[in-house]
Amino acid sequence: MSMLGIFVLTTAIGIGASRSPASEEQDALKALAKATYIQTETDKQVKDLEKRYIPKELKEYGGWITGTTKAIVDKKVSFEWTF
Numbered sequence: 001m002s003m004l005g006i007f008v009l010t011t012a013i014g015i016g017a018s019r020s021p022a023s024e025e026q027d028a029l030k031a032l033a034k035a036t037y038i039q040t041e042t043d044k045q046v047k048d049l050e051k052r053y054i055p056k057e058l059k060e061y062g063g064w065i066t067g068t069t070k071a072i073v074d075k076k077v078s079f080e081w082t083f
Contacts, residue, residue: 005042
C-alpha cells in the first residue's frame with residue numbers, strides 16, 4: 001500500500017471526532033476503514049514509521065501536550081466518578 005493510501009485510511013479512521021450526528025452509514029464506513037487498515041497491515045507500517053521519525057521526547061510528552069491543548073481550546077474539562 002502506498003503512503004497516500006495509509007494517509008487516507010488513517011484520516012478516515014480519525015474522522016470520528018466530528019460533531020455531526022451519528023448514523024449507521026457513518027459507523028459502517030468507519031468500521032470498514034478500520035478493518036481495511038488492520039487487514040492490509042497498514043497499522044504495522046505506521047508503527048514502523050513512528051519508530052523511525054518521531055523523536056523520543058515527543059513520544060513521552062506528546063500525549064500530555066495534546067490533552068492540555070485540547071482542554072484549553074475546547075474550554076472543557078470532564079471528570080468521571082466511579083463507585
